Amino acid sequence: GSSVPVPCLSCALSPWQALELAEQFDPDELRRVVLALALQQRRCVPLLRALSYHLLQKPAELPLPVLTDLLFAYSKLSFQQPQVLHRLSLELQPHLGTLSPAQVSRCARSFASLRWLSRPLAEAIAQYSLDNAQKLSITQLCGILVSFARLNFQPSSSEEFFSMVHEQLQGQEQQLDTHLLTDVVWSLCVLQQARPPHLRQVLSPEFQARLRGDTSPRAQSSWLKLLHINATARLEAPGYQGPFLPPEVLGGDGDRDKDKEREKATPLQRGLQEALPGALGGPDLLRHNVSTVYGWDIDAEAVLDSDNKPLPVRDFTAPHLPCSEGTKPLPPGARRVAVLRWEFPQFSSRGRELLGRGSMARRHLRAAGFLLAEVPHYEFLELKLERQRVAYLKDKVAKALASDTAGDMATDTAT
Template identity: 50%
Template sequence: MSLLRSLYTLQLRENSRCLRSVEQEVRWRLRRVKYKNLVFLAETSIPYMQEQASKELLTELLMYLERRWTEIDDCRTVVTLMTKVGHLSEPLMGRLEDKFLELAEQFGPEDLRRVMLTLASQNRRSVPLLRAISYHLAQKPFTLTRGMLIDFAYAYGKLNFHQTQIFQKLAAELLPQVSSMTPSDITQCSKSFAFLKWLNLPLFEAFAQHMLNKADSFTPLQLSNMILAFARLNFHPEQEEQFFSLVHKKLEPELANLSPILQVDVVWSLCVLQQVQEAQLQGVLCQEFHKQFLDSKFPQNQNICQKLVHINATAQLEHPKYIGPYLPLATCQQAFRLQTSTSRKMTPMQKDLQDIMKGWLGSEDKVRFGETTQYGWELDAELVLDVENQPLPMKNFIAPHLAQPTGTQPLPPGAKRLAFLRWEFPNFNSRSKDLLGRFVMARRHLQAAGLLVVDVPYYEWLELKSEWQKGAYLKDKMGKTVAEDLAK
């Protein structure tokens, strides 16, 4: 086996008689060697086998590793095989996971880190393993280095596995080390916690302060990724004005050099945080820029087109001095068609809300469900109330806010248009009642468009048991929204 490894290292040709002879000899002896020799061969030679097209030897090696997995008796072997071989054999990876759970008590922090990174690299969300790793990280007095903390945060974020106790531990141990972290470390941590929807205010304030102190060491790409993370969590630093002044100063000469998709993401994120500038709006709303997304058929274009519509809405609703350009109506309608063509399945809460409103109103003429606005946001339900706060049949009323405007009659004097928005568990930061940035922007846009927004959060809705309670709840929320509007 050592000879075979040496021949692979020498990069002999595939048809070398010497190489093929040694490979054949190894194949004959695989059944009789100890398991640690199989692991040695896997660890040192599998990449070369793949390059040398040694498929028969590789197939037999994987077969014997899988059949004799019960011979594994140490942590290093588990980690090595997961890292080197796991992606090549699904049955073997399953056996290794079982063996990991059996030997979990013996794993140290470095072993746990390697297992987590292996799972993340294979995008393998094995819940039993992740729970076991989380338990040992939380219960044992491990000393975690900064690199370990960053890698654990990355792996949890990549696998989208939520474990509050671990996140608190990672944030608490990272906080004192922020001042000595590199820009790359800061960027990776902020992205990881953003993926997890975990906003630890002291930690993110430290990230923002570190960026202010060492702005020159951050590349435009790193700075852009931090803005994306802040926008996802709707995080506004305490020194917001100073922070974003520096951001604009650094990004202004470099924004056009970023990839087009990243340009859209950055400008959209600045819209979420209410920090976008008119020049940035003009840069992505001009036809020369946005036509590259609408004229091509890449899968990610649907998301980018939606963000362009949101940016367009920000320009229309929140920047009265902005003079253009705007997205053409045909462009917006194309983006809406993309959005509609992949509409998601109705959730139980959404269905429940519609059923309650139909029963309460007694007529579907007085409500619209699931309509998309020209601002790129979907309304769960929409009502028009008269001066006495009674729902009106709305079919013939003008609805200029919809993606496909309808009706011909203006609203009666004193009438109000209400939009019901349900907020489900994924719409919030983890362990919080604070909405994620994109949904905060959705509320803001609809309110700026003249609609009264009635929020229906999941944590209030789930406490209601009967249909009568849910109907009374919706009426009460509607009444409070109207009263707040009158008070203004």
């Protein structure tokens, strides 16, 4: 992924020696040190911070090999330094036309893995893809598409760009391995560009059979994406007739539940669990940590009657669960509310925009009939007292109900 041989400056230095010398390094030496760390998978954060600081002090524009190698290295080390990423995206943009399709695809993937969306650069990559459609290999184009989906980026030339993507993909799907094809169709679902043939291809029993029984992390990730694709087919593709995933594979009774048990609860998750009973009622009125048939987990679910009073959630049918506990239909005027937390990694590293995965979860859960009380980490964790957190959650639910009522009134007025 880079133009520098591994044996380089930093191989002869310890990280601490490099730290002492960093101020004297020119941009090319900085590049060689960071690249060597990446190729050796040595994520020495104090050194990376120091190198980033000294890099930002260099006033002249960075040479193209420095830009591309630094981006590759930061991505390989999962090291996010906003000022450096801003500089790399700003200075890469004018050079984009001189890069090879492989380099452009690699840059797109690196920015996506770092959750960094520079809209001007992403627009330039979309235009590059249109201008060089015949030169891009199918794998390189897929890399760009998957990157846009991860970042939840829709090009301004959306219609033209996706027409080109569909044209290039047509008949080429057999070239893609199982996981890449799953990623591509999932990405089209995130960007609301999936067509029935794509859905049919990955939801067919033959395709599912390729992933069944494979317990590797990559296969588990692909299987979860298949659940999201299946949810898109159910909730966002009205003309789609099937196939769908069979009901027995949609549950939360397998690996997803085991994984959730193994995961350590985050501070946001713990704080929510403590505050929810005070905001929405006790264990009989709430359902916690719900794994839905759509592949999305919600932190809590409540049913509120037409007067916004909580009802015992387990009494009612629940089409979003693999096995419904209750049998009663929702009473007239009752609403389902889902409390949904948004952790730090679900946002772009530039700010407070949800990435593609979160954006699709929000759409699917709304389409499934939920009102969403969304709880981002940067709001909730600022509140230190439980009474503040309870009041915050009550306010979130009230706002979700109010927006639903306003939407109903607008619909009534229109009709």
